[in-house]
Amino acid sequence: MLRVRNLRCGYGSLHVIRGLSLHVDAGEIVALIGANGAGKTSLLKALVGLIPPVGGEIRIDGRDATGEPPWRAIANGVALVPEGRQIFADMTVMENLEVGGYRNPDRALPIADVLERFPRLRERAAQLAGTLSGGEQQMLALGRALAARPRLVLLDEPSMGLAPLMVQEVFRTIRALKEQGVTVFLVEQNAVAALQVADRAYVLETGEVILEGEAADLLRNPEVKRAYLGKGYKEVWE
Amino acid sequence: MRPRPLVPVLAAALAVVALQVAVTAAGREYYLTQTIMAAYYAVVALGLCLVMGYAGQISLGHAAFFSLGGYTSAVLTTADLTPLARSGWGGPLLRLHLLQARAGLYGGETIGANPWAAFGGALLLTFAVALLVGYPALRLKGHYLAMATLGFGLIVYRLLLGTNLTGAADGITGVPPWRLGFGLEISGDGAQRIANYYVAWGLVLFTILLLTHIVHSRAGRAFRALHGGETAANSMGINTAAYKLRAFVLSALLAAAAGSMLTHYSGGIGPSEASAMKSVRYVALVAAGGMANLWGVLVVSATLNFLSLRGCFGSYDDALFGALLIAIVSLAPEGPLQPLTAQGRRLWSRLAGHRVMTTPEGPAP
Numbered sequence A: 001m002l003r004v005r006n007l008r009c010g011y012g013s014l015h016v017i018r019g020l021s022l023h024v025d026a027g028e029i030v031a032l033i034g035a036n037g038a039g040k041t042s043l044l045k046a047l048v049g050l051i052p053p054v055g056g057e058i059r060i061d062g063r064d065a066t067g068e069p070p071w072r073a074i075a076n077g078v079a080l081v082p083e084g085r086q087i088f089a090d091m092t093v094m095e096n097l098e099v100g101g102y103r104n105p106d107r108a109l110p111i112a113d114v115l116e117r118f119p120r121l122r123e124r125a126a127q128l129a130g131t132l133s134g135g136e137q138q139m140l141a142l143g144r145a146l147a148a149r150p151r152l153v154l155l156d157e158p159s160m161g162l163a164p165l166m167v168q169e170v171f172r173t174i175r176a177l178k179e180q181g182v183t184v185f186l187v188e189q190n191a192v193a194a195l196q197v198a199d200r201a202y203v204l205e206t207g208e209v210i211l212e213g214e215a216a217d218l219l220r221n222p223e224v225k226r227a228y229l230g231k232g233y234k235e236v237w238e
Numbered sequence B: 001m002r003p004r005p006l007v008p009v010l011a012a013a014l015a016v017v018a019l020q021v022a023v024t025a026a027g028r029e030y031y032l033t034q035t036i037m038a039a040y041y042a043v044v045a046l047g048l049c050l051v052m053g054y055a056g057q058i059s060l061g062h063a064a065f066f067s068l069g070g071y072t073s074a075v076l077t078t079a080d081l082t083p084l085a086r087s088g089w090g091g092p093l094l095r096l097h098l099l100q101a102r103a104g105l106y107g108g109e110t111i112g113a114n115p116w117a118a119f120g121g122a123l124l125l126t127f128a129v130a131l132l133v134g135y136p137a138l139r140l141k142g143h144y145l146a147m148a149t150l151g152f153g154l155i156v157y158r159l160l161l162g163t164n165l166t167g168a169a170d171g172i173t174g175v176p177p178w179r180l181g182f183g184l185e186i187s188g189d190g191a192q193r194i195a196n197y198y199v200a201w202g203l204v205l206f207t208i209l210l211l212t213h214i215v216h217s218r219a220g221r222a223f224r225a226l227h228g229g230e231t232a233a234n235s236m237g238i239n240t241a242a243y244k245l246r247a248f249v250l251s252a253l254l255a256a257a258a259g260s261m262l263t264h265y266s267g268g269i270g271p272s273e274a275s276a277m278k279s280v281r282y283v284a285l286v287a288a289g290g291m292a293n294l295w296g297v298l299v300v301s302a303t304l305n306f307l308s309l310r311g312c313f314g315s316y317d318d319a320l321f322g323a324l325l326i327a328i329v330s331l332a333p334e335g336p337l338q339p340l341t342a343q344g345r346r347l348w349s350r351l352a353g354h355r356v357m358t359t360p361e362g363p364a365p
Helices: A040-047 A093-100 A108-117 A119-123 A134-146 A164-179 A191-197 A215-220 A222-229 A233-237 B006-025 B031-054 B062-078 B082-086 B090-095 B115-137 B142-162 B190-215 B218-228 B230-235 B240-266 B276-288 B294-309 B314-331 B338-361
Strands: A002-011 A014-024 A029-033 A053-060 A078-081 A152-156 A183-188 A200-205 A208-214 B099-103 B109-113 B178-181 B184-186
Touching: A002 A040, A014 A029, A014 A040, A014 A053, A014 A208, A029 A040, A029 A164, A029 A191, A040 A053, A040 A078, A040 A152, A040 A183, A078 A134, A093 A108, A093 A134, A093 B218, A108 A119, A108 A134, A119 A134, A134 A152, A134 A164, A164 A183, A164 A191, A183 A191, A191 A215, A200 A215, A200 A222, A208 A215, A208 A222, B006 B031, B006 B190, B031 B062, B031 B190, B031 B218, B031 B240, B031 B276, B031 B294, B062 B109, B062 B115, B062 B142, B062 B240, B062 B276, B082 B090, B082 B109, B090 B099, B109 B115, B115 B142, B115 B178, B115 B240, B142 B276, B184 B190, B184 B240, B190 B218, B190 B240, B190 B294, B218 B230, B218 B240, B230 B240, B276 B294, B276 B314, B294 B314
Parallel strands: A029 A183, A029 A200, A078 A152, A152 A183
Antiparallel strands: A002 A014, A002 A053, A200 A208, B099 B109, B178 B184
């Protein structure tokens, strides 16, 4: 589905992603975890073309999509749920979903699906998106992406700033997406929650993948903790 | 789906008629002159409203597009094109009515461009220039875009001032009337004042109809999404760069059309129309009208321009618009009407939300 080889990108001369390779197969939930500043958000931005790559390649369904402009990503079946949700606060919930289905002439159908999946959004369809609670906004951001009927959803920190109950709700939704055949690539700081929902995972540190494997194995791997807490971790605890 | 804007446009049309009837009945038809000019300036402000309020970009070069339209019409219709008419091209051009004869300054006849053809030329030129300026400039953001468009405006101003073809500091006078047919013409002729009033306000209503249609369509959602967050809009598959360029070019064309028509109405145009202060004035009017509020921009710009043209602000004219912009940016950056309308919309959306929420469950037992 998604295959990234030796990707390098960044802002000006600062390379945030340094030769990163990973792949996501159809039907999988793959998590990318790592500490603040590891380059998680930058990677997602690069995957949809919001940051131009300096080197390497991005293949979607075997087709080279490196360097394509961001608005092409949807056409390739890839939808990003951006960090911090970024819903359109001054538009109604319904209008947000309509923008989500912007490239999809048959958007009425996926929008109906989204409203089915998130009854809260149906109740608030006519309300301005800015008046929703944090959790509802995350549902809307997800619903907006789903209105494009993507095959691969990129989720950037969906649990950020949410109450624990809402976090559970978000991860339940991710699992439900998988059952419907949507592939999910999940970027999270909340490593435990992400590894519990994912099939496989990558651990990112300063722009490089330092660990990869089955999510269940990584959950038990002490190296994962070290990636989060820094190199001094062992000495401090032993 | 939001309500189509036909009702408010019809109401506005009635108001336009009522104003004319009232002014005529009061025997003060000379007020219509400034009302006509204010209408053309309002078209520029409305176009800029699409760029600033909806696409979220700023242009400090709209006076340049206005003068581009006006000057193209003025140059083409006043230039002595007799040599061209006598050349091999003359026959077909005359037969297509692209050229027309008019009374010369010293008797006899000279041949100039037909105002329709000049108008077409003005729009074509503006289209090309707006694309050329907009394509690189709209890749910039915030004050860089403002600076780029300001620079473009200054270049046009200096070029107009320094070129003999455009009459240098004197501008161009003696622009012939533009015969629209049915005995109507765009000209400063007193007998045509009421007709011109309707032509000018017809253009305003057409503009607002066009823009409200755009704003409420799929493209309008794209514009508002773009304003709401470029990253998110981009990842929804909206080609934000293309939309920004389209808004910019369309508003430049509206400015040029207004400039061209106003030039025929006043019979001439001067370089001050292209000055940076004029561009600042358009920006101030859009800000004062509430940015993404076409009707607000229309009312504010028609009123303030009318008062300004009547000389109500005396020598503080430019200062007033500058001060207005500063006051709005520092006190109410989203426009003076915004806090009110936002509260209203929020309240309404809460009510609407609640109403939808209670219906499926039925009334509580």
